[in-house]
Amino acid sequence: MTATLAPVFAALGDETRWSILTELGREELSASALAGRLPVSRQAIAKHLGALVEVGLVEPVRAGREVRYRALGARMSELARQLERIGSEWDRRLSAIKRIAETR
Amino acid sequence: MTATLAPVFAALGDETRWSILTELGREELSASALAGRLPVSRQAIAKHLGALVEVGLVEPVRAGREVRYRALGARMSELARQLERIGSEWDRRLSAIKRIAETR
DNA sequence: TAACAATGCAACCGTTGAGTTGCACTCGCT
DNA sequence: AGCGAGTGCAACTCAACGGTTGCATTGTTA
Structure with a gap:
């Protein structure tokens, strides 16, 4: 189930999206509530939330007539592990190269 | 020295850049050498390498008349740690919320 | 030193993406 | 029932980005 990583990081490559994630990391909020705290329109926020849901970093939660969003730490940690694996590789x-060079 | 994360992830949000990183993860290569393995022009590769150097994921190494590039695993692991910290937070x-809910 | 290979720089093009505005719809609540 | 808050959908603008081609420059080496 490990598709390519690029799309997820593309989603993380936007400053506004990080603002959203930071807010959602503190508490679950609706698109309208987020629009009240950030300097962009509600529709822009909605698009960003769509992108974040798409890559599994955020999850919608119906709460009465509004839709709150929750940041998914598990997904984030999963990404961290993949990066760590690649980096250490x-x-x-x-x-290994250094070792060979010293031994010669 | 921890600026915002968005630019680094923006750099990681491109499929071609991942192809480049994968190649460089195996061995150090010049822009021309990379252009021989990937289906894009050398100039496109050069731009991508510039972006990757910019965010510290790759490092140029002069080797005679050519410039080879090296993938920096330490930088990658640093990113992994930051993501892990955020995710677990x-x-x-x-x-914590769940615990409170159960206790009430 | 002459020639070739590798790099660097610049202009250009098409597409994607973030943002906006405007409008229709749907639930809750009084 | 009806009003209003919250959401969803669509069309448009503008800047950024990935990619290309063309040419100048540098530097090794035969």
């Missing part, structure tokens, strides 16, 4: 190759 | 808040 690069380093492993590097240190 | 979100989860901590969630479980």
Whole structure:
């Protein structure tokens, strides 16, 4: 189930989306509520939320007539693990080369 | 020295850039060499390399008349740690709320 | 030193994406 | 029942971005 990573990081590559995530990290909020705290229209927020839901970083929660959104820490940690794996792999190759160079 | 995360992830939000990173993760390569392996022009590659250098994921290494590029695993792991911190923080808040709900 | 390979720089094009405004719809609540 | 808050959908603008081609420059090496 591990598709390519690019789309998720594309979603994380926007400043406004990070503002949204920061707010949602504190408490669940609706699109309208978020629009009240950030300097962009509600519709812009709605689009961003759609993008974040798309990549699994955020989850909608119906609450009466409004829709609140929740930040998904598990998904974030999953990404962290993938990056860590890749990063350490690069380093492993590097240190292997260094070792060979020293031994010769 | 921890600026905002968005620019780094914007750099990681492109499929071609991941192809480049994957290649560089295996061995150091020049822009021309990369252009030989990927279906884009050398100039496009050069731009991507510029973006990756900009956010510290890649490092240029002069080798005679050519410039090879090296993938920086340490930077990648640093990103992983930041994501992990954020993700677990979100989860901590969630479980705190759950605990309160159960206790009431 | 002459020639070729690699890099660097600039202009251009098409597409994507963030943002806006405007309007229709749907639930809650009085 | 009806009013209003919250949501959803659509069309449009503008800037940024990925990609290209063309040309100038640098530097190795035969």
